[in-house]
Amino acid sequence: MSGKLSENKKAERKLGWLLCAPAALVMVLVTAYPIGYSIWLSLQRYDLRFPDERKFIGLENYATVLTNEFWWTAFGVTMLITVVTVAVELVLGMGLALIMHRTLVGRGIVRTAALIPYGIVTVVAAFSWRYAWTPGTGYLANLFGDGAPLTERASSLAIIMLAEIWKTTPFMALLLMAGLALVPEDLLKAASTDGATAWQRFTKVMLPVMKPAILVALLFRTLDAFRVFDNIYVLTAGGNETSSVSMLAYNNLIRGLNLGIGSTMSVLIFLTVAVIAFVFVKLFGTAAPGSDDGERR
Amino acid sequence: MADTTTRAKLRWGLLDVIVVVFALVPVLWIASLSFKTPATLTDGRFWPREWTLDNYRSIFDTDQFVRALVNSIGIALIATLVAVVLGAMAAYAISRLDFPGKKLLVGVSLLIAMFPQVSLVSPLFEIERQLGLFDTWPGLILPYITFALPLAIYTLSAFFKQIPWDLEKAAKMDGATQGQAFRRVIAPLAAPGLFTTAILVFIFCWNDFLFAITLTSTERARTVPVALSFFTGESQFEDPTGAICAAAVVITVPIIAFVLFFQRRIVSGLTSGAVKG
Numbered sequence: 001m002s003g004k005l006s007e008n009k010k011a012e013r014k015l016g017w018l019l020c021a022p023a024a025l026v027m028v029l030v031t032a033y034p035i036g037y038s039i040w041l042s043l044q045r046y047d048l049r050f051p052d053e054r055k056f057i058g059l060e061n062y063a064t065v066l067t068n069e070f071w072w073t074a075f076g077v078t079m080l081i082t083v084v085t086v087a088v089e090l091v092l093g094m095g096l097a098l099i100m101h102r103t104l105v106g107r108g109i110v111r112t113a114a115l116i117p118y119g120i121v122t123v124v125a126a127f128s129w130r131y132a133w134t135p136g137t138g139y140l141a142n143l144f145g146d147g148a149p150l151t152e153r154a155s156s157l158a159i160i161m162l163a164e165i166w167k168t169t170p171f172m173a174l175l176l177m178a179g180l181a182l183v184p185e186d187l188l189k190a191a192s193t194d195g196a197t198a199w200q201r202f203t204k205v206m207l208p209v210m211k212p213a214i215l216v217a218l219l220f221r222t223l224d225a226f227r228v229f230d231n232i233y234v235l236t237a238g239g240n241e242t243s244s245v246s247m248l249a250y251n252n253l254i255r256g257l258n259l260g261i262g263s264t265m266s267v268l269i270f271l272t273v274a275v276i277a278f279v280f281v282k283l284f285g286t287a288a289p290g291s292d293d294g295e296r297r
Numbered sequence: 298m299a300d301t302t303t304r305a306k307l308r309w310g311l312l313d314v315i316v317v318v319f320a321l322v323p324v325l326w327i328a329s330l331s332f333k334t335p336a337t338l339t340d341g342r343f344w345p346r347e348w349t350l351d352n353y354r355s356i357f358d359t360d361q362f363v364r365a366l367v368n369s370i371g372i373a374l375i376a377t378l379v380a381v382v383l384g385a386m387a388a389y390a391i392s393r394l395d396f397p398g399k400k401l402l403v404g405v406s407l408l409i410a411m412f413p414q415v416s417l418v419s420p421l422f423e424i425e426r427q428l429g430l431f432d433t434w435p436g437l438i439l440p441y442i443t444f445a446l447p448l449a450i451y452t453l454s455a456f457f458k459q460i461p462w463d464l465e466k467a468a469k470m471d472g473a474t475q476g477q478a479f480r481r482v483i484a485p486l487a488a489p490g491l492f493t494t495a496i497l498v499f500i501f502c503w504n505d506f507l508f509a510i511t512l513t514s515t516e517r518a519r520t521v522p523v524a525l526s527f528f529t530g531e532s533q534f535e536d537p538t539g540a541i542c543a544a545a546v547v548i549t550v551p552i553i554a555f556v557l558f559f560q561r562r563i564v565s566g567l568t569s570g571a572v573k574g
Contacts, residue, residue, distance in 0.1 A: 012396065015390070015394060015476070016390040016395070016396030017390075017396060017398070019387060019389060020386070020387045020391070020399075020402055022383045022386065023384060023386065026439070027406065027409055027446055027447075030439055030440055030442075031409055031443060033424075034420035034421050037423070038416065038417075038419060041420065041423065096316060099309070099312050103309040103313055104302075104305060104306050105309050105313065108560065111560055111561075111564060112556060112557060112560045113317040113320040113321060114316060115560060116320050116553060116556055118500075119553065119555065121504050121522050121545075122522075123522040123523075123545075124522075124525070124548065127327060127525065127545055128327040128545075129323065131327070131330060131538060131542070132323070132326055136341060137538065138341060139341060139343045141341065166319075166323065170320070171567075174567050174568055177564075177568065178568030220411070223411045226413065227414060227507075229415065229507050230506040230522075233506070233510075245415075246415040246507070249419065250418065250510075250511065253419045254422070254511055266413075266415060266416040266417075266418070269413045270413055270416040273411070273413045
């Protein structure tokens with residue numbers, strides 16, 4: 001009997017591996033190998049315009065990038081965009097989640113409308129914002145007097161952030177709404193009978209229950225915001241020092257055909273993201289995704 | 298009491314309106330631009346004074362947009378199909394079977410979901426150039442599958458966990474193997490989840506810009522979001538604004554249709570997949 005059981009167990013394992021193998025294989029082939037290759041390229045001088053000068057130069061590329069002011073400007077821009085947009089989105093997203101979750105009228109309409117920015121192609125949304133702020137064409141262009149907002153650095157950055165926030169707040173709100181759904185209604189009622197104000201109910205009852213959902217939403221959005229590319233490409237093409245690190249890596253690679261420097265930037269971006277993820281996972285503690293055994297909630 | 302509920306309803310209604318306006322204005326704006334005539338395009342008004350369909354006619358006249366549209370649809374459909382099939386297999390194993398390495402797979406796919414895609418762009422560019430995949434459909438489909446798989450696996454395993462598995466047991470009792478139980482009993486029950494996941498994955502592929510702009514160089518594989526950013530008028534003196542907006546509307550309509558029809562499912566798919574790791 002026990003022999004039969006372990007036979008079953010073996011068959012189950014085999015089927016498990018078999019079913020997962022294709023997905024795992026694709027993911028590893030398309031990510032792991034290129035990452036290794038990227039690290040290898042980052043240690044070389046390799047410019048497609050001068051392929052004969054390819055040679056191994058150790059960490060020289062890293063020194064070049066890390067002492068380059070364009071890199072640090074782009075890094076600062078990316079950090080600024082990440083911090084500002086995620087902070088604003090958290091507040092707006094929480095409000096939106098509360099509306100979607102608790103509104104007495106038109107819940108379906110609100111949820112559908114809120115999903116539209118999420119579904120819209122980022123490039124399309126970016127064009128919409130670009131034309132909105134283009135002098136002569138746009139309905140917003142003269143909002144702050146004359147001038148072309150997308151040709152000045154501060155206003156360009158503000159518009160990039162506005163476009164990001166518009167597009168991704170709904171995503172944040174959806175994740176937060178899933179957390180809101182976990183708040184027990186009885187608990188809210190009890191708090192309310194005990195004389196808790198709406199604000200107290202929010203901070204003392206809802207927020208603690210929602211903590212895992214909030215952290216997940218923050219993590220996903222932070223990493224996503226750090227990769228900002230489409231919006232900047234369409235809105236300013238990186239002009240007036242509004243390039244993000246992704247733009248800079250793209251420019252070096254595709255425009256400059258400098259694989260060595262482009263790969264170095266890729267590796268540096270990867271390291272930064274890894275640090276951000278690590279900090280978040282430390283904050284998560286046991287609430288980290290995948291840390292439990294897959295039991296539902 | 299009745300008075301307070303009416304007032305509460307009014308207050309919520311007002312908030313609803315703010316949300317809807319906030320969400321729709323940029324969309325309506327680009328649609329409005331696409332219907333403006335060249336003469337009124339730069340009048341700065343929100344609504345068109347004169348309506349025209351010329352912008353739509355012009356984009357379907359040029360090869361540039363039609364080719365990009367075909368590429369976009371083909372690439373997104375194939376990537377969605379493959380990602381959902383592979384994702385479903387893995388998600389079934391994760392939610393139902395016990396085997397070593399399960400946690401590793403879940404962890405790795407989470408890592409990939411959070412991965413900075415731009416870090417892959419430079420090595421993929423070089424590798425695809427050497428393999429001859431650069432500027433081809435498979436050259437885009439592969440990265441799309443990779444980045445859609447974590448989403449598919451998470452969403453689908455969440456769905457699979459809600460399926461009544463006693464049915465599977467009953468099927469096996471009747472002599473079906475585990476594989477047959479999966480195909481005949483569970484797959485039909487899982488269809489709504491598969492469908493939702495397919496929509497989410499399709500939106501993801503349809504939306505991508507970074508891979509499409511780095512891994513393509515001609516009309517062979519260039520997708521619409523990239524084609525949009527390269528749009529020029531028929532002559533260099535023509536302003537492409539109207540054409541860009543018309544093309545933007547064309548690629549937005551399918552997504553809005555999906556969202557309208559499947560709002561409830563999309564919400565449940567996103568939240569079950571993302572919050573629950």
